[in-house]
Amino acid sequence: MRYYGCKTKLLSYIEEVVIGLPLKKDSIFFDLFSGTTAVGQHFKKLGYTVYANDFLEFAYSLACTNIQTNVIPGFKKLKLKQDVIDYLNNIPVKVGFITKNYAPYGKNKRKYLSIKNAKRVDAIREQIQAWKQKKLISKIEYYYLLSSLINAINLVSNVTGTYAAYLKTWDKRALNDIRLGHGDVYNNKRKNRAFKEDANKIVNKHKVDVLYLDPPYNSRQFAANYFFLELIAEGWFEKRPEIYGRAGMRPYDKQKSDYSVSRKASEVLADLISKARAKYILLSYSDEGIIPIKEIKKILSTRGKVKEYIKEHKRYRAINQDGSNVKTNEYLFLVNTKQ
Secondary structure, three states, X not given: OOOOXXXXXXXXXXXXXXXXXXXOOOOEEEEOOOOOOHHHHHHHHOOOEEEEEXXXXXXXXXXHHHHHOOOOOOOHHHOOOOOHHHHHHOOOOOOOHHXXXXXXXXOOOOOOOOHHHHHHHHHHHHHHHHHHHOOOOOHHHHHHHHHHHHHHHHHHOOOOOOOOOOOOOOOHHHXXXXXXXXXXXXXXXXXXXXXXXXXXXXXXOOOEEEEEEOOOOOOOOHHHHOHHHHHHHHOOOOOOOOOEOOOOEOXXXXXXXXXXXXXXXXXXXXXXXXXXXXXXXXXXXXXXXOOOHHHHHHHHOOOOEEEEEEEEEEOOOOOOOOOOOOEEEEEEEEEEOOO
């Protein structure tokens, strides 16, 4: 998935540090800011018991499918004569909330999705919601379908990477037909778990072996940058969101992260570190972050000796909109808390 801050290219780097620790492979690896679950999925496949947490609904949907789920759900209550994904891919399209507000339909000029794809998204999302309300699908089945839709939208959305703005002209892939696929379900035979809570409130509720932290490191709010995916996940059924502005942004004041606020970031990180119940704390951060590296080391040292690893990589494409290849340093800090 196109996602700002995703650690896909750094997985081998993170793995190298973790596998060097004196832990069993079935140890608990807690990805506290899980995002697209790229890191959690990697360690799930390595045999760790994985916990994933994120306070955004669309990220929680992905965690329910990619982390908590070990076997593709059966959808037995639906009593369909075909695969549920095939069924959704072929239901009649309809003009609904997404088509009217996020496709160039009628007087609306927004170009997040083509009209044909927006109509299909409306039909699929409304069908998923109807099944949920009639209790024909379980919680896991609901999030499985929701994550399939989110992943499909990501492949045909007319954006550079984040959803803070749409492209003025159509990206080639945005003109492809949207198609749902089955989720990336891997059975590691462990009791993996997904959570949707504030990181600072959940961190002391679970004793784990490795606590992996990848908090927001600059002023860009994820709830704003990915508001469209969050809108798809939360829906518009009980109360229509009051969208605004050229992008059609939904309100996100209640989902702002203090980690993206300069005057608060150091304080909330210190609070989180003080509460951590883990043998090892592993923190990812960038040298472009709003918390100075010196301050991060100081905070982490309150829990034990700090080891520092540095890797240079290219900045996320959507931020390099001028086409430059700006390099940045990605830090990994490892703390042995001796717990």
